[in-house]
Amino acid sequence: MQIPFLSFTPQHQPIREEVLAALTRVYDAQWYILGQEVANFEAAYAAFNQTAYCVGVANGLDALHLALKALGVGPGDEVIVPSNTYIATWLAVTQVGATPVPVEPNAATFNLDPARVEAAITPRTRAIMPVHLYGQACEMTALMALAQRHNLLVVEDNAQAQGATADGQLTGSFGHANGTSFYPGKNLGALGDAGAITTNDDALNQKLRSLRNYGSQKKYYNEIVGYNSRLDEMQAAVLSLKLQHLAEWTRQRQAVAALYNQHLAGVGDLILPTVATGSTHVYHLYVVRTAHRQELQQHLTSQGIGTLVHYPVPPHRQEAYAGLTMAEGRFPIAEALAATCLSLPMWPGMTEEHVAAVASAMRHFF
Ligand SMILES: *Cc1c(COP(=O)(O)O)cnc(C)c1O
Numbered sequence: 001m002q003i004p005f006l007s008f009t010p011q012h013q014p015i016r017e018e019v020l021a022a023l024t025r026v027y028d029a030q031w032y033i034l035g036q037e038v039a040n041f042e043a044a045y046a047a048f049n050q051t052a053y054c055v056g057v058a059n060g061l062d063a064l065h066l067a068l069k070a071l072g073v074g075p076g077d078e079v080i081v082p083s084n085t086y087i088a089t090w091l092a093v094t095q096v097g098a099t100p101v102p103v104e105p106n107a108a109t110f111n112l113d114p115a116r117v118e119a120a121i122t123p124r125t126r127a128i129m130p131v132h133l134y135g136q137a138c139e140m141t142a143l144m145a146l147a148q149r150h151n152l153l154v155v156e157d158n159a160q161a162q163g164a165t166a167d168g169q170l171t172g173s174f175g176h177a178n179g180t181s182f183y184p185g186k187n188l189g190a191l192g193d194a195g196a197i198t199t200n201d202d203a204l205n206q207k208l209r210s211l212r213n214y215g216s217q218k219k220y221y222n223e224i225v226g227y228n229s230r231l232d233e234m235q236a237a238v239l240s241l242k243l244q245h246l247a248e249w250t251r252q253r254q255a256v257a258a259l260y261n262q263h264l265a266g267v268g269d270l271i272l273p274t275v276a277t278g279s280t281h282v283y284h285l286y287v288v289r290t291a292h293r294q295e296l297q298q299h300l301t302s303q304g305i306g307t308l309v310h311y312p313v314p315p316h317r318q319e320a321y322a323g324l325t326m327a328e329g330r331f332p333i334a335e336a337l338a339a340t341c342l343s344l345p346m347w348p349g350m351t352e353e354h355v356a357a358v359a360s361a362m363r364h365f366f
Contacts, residue, residue: 011249015241058228059193066229080121081101085133134285135164139278154174160284178198190235195231211224249348250348288341305361311338312338
């Protein structure tokens, strides 16, 4: 059985006519940038995320960059980031001229460890960027408490965890301004690039609306030096439709994860995902660990099963950050996770037959 790493078919086929009708509506309206579709989606996503405001932008990296910019983070500031995140978290910090300060994760949850975060705080620390990696909420209660104690800003990277909760509260609603991504493969995906910032602060909301649109709120009057990072009407119309299905798709991802947990328990040297007390996991990715990653991945490929590695090289070992001179071995947990993690097929609509076939191929390998 061929099992792709990701298939959109079960998500997109049932809503095909609705999506095409929405695209036709925008096409015929002849208004393509910052109109009613974007306003409607922003209202719907703010309601979904239980924040006062949502500002649509061009992609997830811009969402994080503009969030830091709006908060006034810049040169001379240190921003605490996970050592094992996707590169975009670090790039946002670099783009505002601040310095990323990596902190090692809890190896069991892949997420920032609050005790290590506290140990990394210096007089220059301005902000913490918790990343809800693979879809699991970070320990936000502890992180918010220590941010408050040290007077630090918090910008959540919620690109992978739309709908996850920490102690009952939604990710993307804790920090001062939080970024998310609607890249097609994310849990809520557009048909192209898209992203958003969520916040409860109206001054930030206004500033972000200006920053994303040339630093202008009134056409041709520019109050600040801004950017062009707008969500477009086509993507907003599609996102509004898909948002109505997100809760159901999340339930399906969680059901697939539960099946993997059953089928893979005790297989080989696999370490299965662990969910922290108080956190929920929306399984953007289902990531296992094994000392035999490369051979296992090759075996699964030969059986027609798609897998990926998120991520093979941690940011501090990327050529782009060679200038930060963080030697190999400096962040051993991030390096160990990068060397052993493997993401299995995960998409809403995967069946128990699919999961059983993946598990059977893995048992065969071991
Ligand atoms: C996808 C992703 C981003 C960036 O989103 P884009 O829309 O691709 O720019 C940032 N952080 C994390 C953790 C991501 O997974």
